[in-house]
Amino acid sequence: MYRILNKRELNPTVTMMDIYAPLVAKKAQAGQFIILRVDDDGERIPLTVAGYNREKGTVKIIFQIVGGTTMRLNQKNEGEFIADFVGPLGCATKTEGLKKVCIVGGGVGCAIALPVAQKLYEQGAEVHSVIGFRNKDLLILENEFKACSSKLTVMTDDGSYGKQGVVTLPLKETIESGERYDEVIAIGPLIMMKFVVATTRPYNIPTTVSMNPIMIDGTGMCGGCRLTVGGKTKFACVDGPDFNGFEVDFDEAMARSSMYADFEKRERDAFCNLFKKEAN
Amino acid sequence: MALQPKKHPMPVQNPEVRARNFGEVALGYDDKTAVSEAQRCLNCKNRPCVEGCPVNISIPEFIAKVKQNDFEGAYQIISKSSSLPAVCGRVCPQETQCESKCTLGIKFEPVGIGRLERFVADYHNVNFSGDIAVPEPNGHKVAVVGSGPSGLTCAGDLAKKGYKVTVFEALHIAGGVLVYGIPEFRLPKTIVQKEVETLKKYGVDIQTNVVIGKTLTVDELFGEGYEAVFVGSGAGLPRFMGIPGESLKGVYSANEFLTRSNLMKAYREGAHTPIMHAKKVAVIGGGNVAMDAARTALRLGAEVRIIYRRSMEELPARKEEVEHAEEEGIRFELLRNPVEILGYNNPDDRRDPQNGYVCGITVIKCELGEPDEKGRRRPVEVAGSEYIIDADCVIMAIGTSPNPLIKNTTEGLEVNRHGGIIVEENTGQTSKEGVYAGGDAVTGAATVILAMGAGKTAAKAIDEYLSAKE
Structure with missing residues (x-):
């Protein structure tokens, strides 16, 4: 389990979170990504690293609320946990020699x-x-x-x-x-x-x-x-x-x-309906 | 009592019923059938079956216990050699291993060793409630990379010798190919979980969400006090054929299709991970992975064809899997090679949502020519024999190439020209001191039991290496 230490809304559709994941924070570099699952039956989604703090052991993610999984992620608050957080994956952006x-x-x-x-x-x-x-x-x-x-x-x-x-x-x-x-x-x-x-x-x-x-x-x-x-x-x-x-x-x-566009729309709608029910 | 010439048949789900569910196909022997099958064993002196087993289970001895109705006793004998008996009893190709050597098999059908192993392991999993004798810690730490069959075996063997073993797994759950690759209907995931739980009781620590080569490197593991590392990172990137149309929507690697269904449970109603519920699926390849992908697609509601470039005789999948697939209604298009995957494109409507999805596959007929270096007859294409097969989904099951993450981040670790880690065959020792490897990371795509055999070999070598260092 990985704790959300900080959560901030950057705009109505974009959220920032600092996740406590010291092993990932220790290695993360600009251009790499992580994969997370919000909860135990969730899907795995990749998010590119938006920042890290090696001392505090945190990795910053910034995500747009576009589908079922990002909606579920956005429901989580500071102090709560997400199920899985793995990385850093992929290669870092090459910046050597650039002036x-x-x-x-x-x-x-x-x-x-x-x-x-x-x-x-x-x-x-x-x-x-x-x-x-x-x-x-x-x-x-x-x-x-x-x-x-x-x-x-x-x-x-x-x-x-x-x-x-x-x-x-x-x-x-x-x-x-x-x-x-x-x-x-x-x-x-x-x-x-x-x-x-x-x-x-x-x-x-x-x-x-x-x-x-x-x-x-x-x-x-x-x-x-x-x-x-x-x-x-x-x-x-x-x-x-x-x-x-x-x-x-x-x-x-x-x-x-766009391969799963239909599925994603259904997921989104299902989540919104669930949310409406909870609100009522 | 007269000797039964044939194995007791394995009770299975009716093909028409099972083609629509993900429940296990084979249902397992009951007590009576198991004892009766065990009685077929001649208990011959030279024990050829043991030689045929990659982990050298004392087969006649465990079968003798089954004969005496001592099923737990039988389990104790198996578990001395195998860390994953319930898995092996299900997925080992016994017909080319232990059972192929069985003396009874010279005249009759061999003893159903695999079926008995499965029976014994299932009996233990259901009935055993005693404590496990946890060995005295010997003070040494070993790291295992990957929790697939080779890693779990290596970890189990070392833990039983008193080593403190940590297994690092990249995915969110332990089991490797046993959970992401092999489908539920062939190997229920609760069984894998049970085997993993048993290892934990022996003191094995499993760290999920750690990618060795990314999160930590092999050298860092040594820095953290691990004295030896076993790399069982498994098969890597899926191969594609390099034919036109492989990037169309509806083309999967078998790894992706199976991972979506098995690991992410996309076959279940309400799952959060999508998978295509295609109508007509073409699976390319003839191995066990091709059979698994085909039978999964079938259960998701498709009409499925397997396209293989050689004939039934050369088909590398286990005979039992091929028979099960045929019974379930999967068609085999043999001596056919894909030339191009065709995509739908509405010339009048660029925004037609069907654009870019697979709508067929062009194949060419083949004949068998001269044998290749492995002795298998090479398929030769018959010029001008192309035709189109209808399909809205194509699954490529033509193998994998080793994962580059560990090789790229571990100095001094030598790999062969295919990218497989080079090891000494008798020990699993790599070119780097203290680093051992086994399974698909070394051999390329192979079987669960061969990976287990490699894990076992490496565990023995690691024990000798660390004992000698003292």
Whole structure:
């Protein structure tokens, strides 16, 4: 059992938790992920590490409440326990040698992008960040990004905060204005990462994306998380989750991610109905 | 009394009924049948059956106890050699091991050794309530990586010698392939749990949710005072064929399909982990894992075909599993090789929810050619013989390649060109001092009992290694 030491709502659909898991906290690095189960009959879901405190033995997770499992997780409060928490899994984001990097985060993906930005900042790199959200209410981690970026651009789809538009707009503008990035690191919805790659490809700027496919064991056993990268089958859990964005087959990844859409909707509805009953 | 030429048949669930449930297929002997089967044993002097057993159970001796109605006595004899008798009695390929050597088998059917082992273990699990004699601790600590058959066996043997053993398991529950791979209808999970509980009574500590190679490394285990490490991390990444369409929705590796059903209980109504309830499933491969995947898909409501590129004669699965599959209505498409998996694509509607799902599989007919290096006749494709089989789900059961996590994080641990850990056959000793390995991590996909044999060999070698160090 793993205790929730701290819980905070970042916006109505995104929650942050610090989980007491000293063995995981000791090893976790930016870019890696964990797998958790909320309770004994729960499903295993991967969440990317959003931070860690090695002294306190805690690992920070930030999750969007999208399906049955994240709804159940969000029901848990400070001091309560979740059944399983295993990691750190996958490979850490490679940051060695990078001097100037643009971090592009979309929605809850910003939670994963933040520790990468912080790590780059701590190693002395110049960090530009572009973070995008649907609207002002969904904005998260602005101050945290500000603290580790020499330049921060906030975008919203509806213009309710920052600039209106998608994250690729300022990215393209900056590149065209002559800014030379060693690398662009994009973390967010698949469609956003696909367009970031389309933006950087003509300029041949190395672009890393963090993939978050459907996964069960997360240790290289089930093969559910496979992706086509550079024409080869790769497994996000052991080969990733970071990949060269130019080589990822995003259309295939998007199709595969919707495999259980119907089931997930039923799970969500079932949970909401249960919740309504409890409230009555 | 005249000698019965045939084994007493194993009572099984009716095929039509069991094809719709996940209850155990084989129901086990009752007392009377067990004693009567035991009486078929000739108790011959040279005991060839013992040689045929990878863990060398004293087979004639335990059978003699069954004859005398002393079932607990029989269990005590088996448990000296095997840590998981209720598991082995169910999943061992006895027909190629102990039973294949049985003297009775020269003229008649061999003694049903596996069935008797299962009977004895089940009897013990239901009836035994005494205390286990926990051995005096010898002050040495050993770490075991993985709680599958090799790890549990190694842990059990060492614990019985007084070692303080900790087993590190990556998943949330102990058992490895016994819980994520082998289906409930062949090996009920309560039985695995029972065997694990028995090991705990011997003092084995099981730490779940620890991935060696990630959470902790092998070298860190030595740093924490473990004096030897056994690596039984099991099979790794599933293989795919590299044909078009393998990333379509509805294509599974057998590992994923079985893990969803077995470990995550996706077969149950109301489970939180999804699994596809397909109508027409094509399983690619002919091993035991292919049979397990096919029979699971059948129970989830599908019409199932097994596609295998050689003929029935070369099919590597256990005969009993193949027979059970056939009885349940699974069709075998033999001498067929998949060429492409076809996906649905509505040209008029890009948003059609069916787009991207499997809708068929193109196969090509094969003939058997010259034998390959293993002596199995090689399938040769017949040009122009392709045709399409209807399917909305394809399960790839064509093997696995070893998991890279431990190899990548353990300096000095040598692996072969397939990625399997290199060991000395008689000891399980790896290229790194104090590190032993066994099971699928060494051999690639093999059987439960071979993994257990390797765990046993390593436990003996670890004991000798640590005793010599004193």
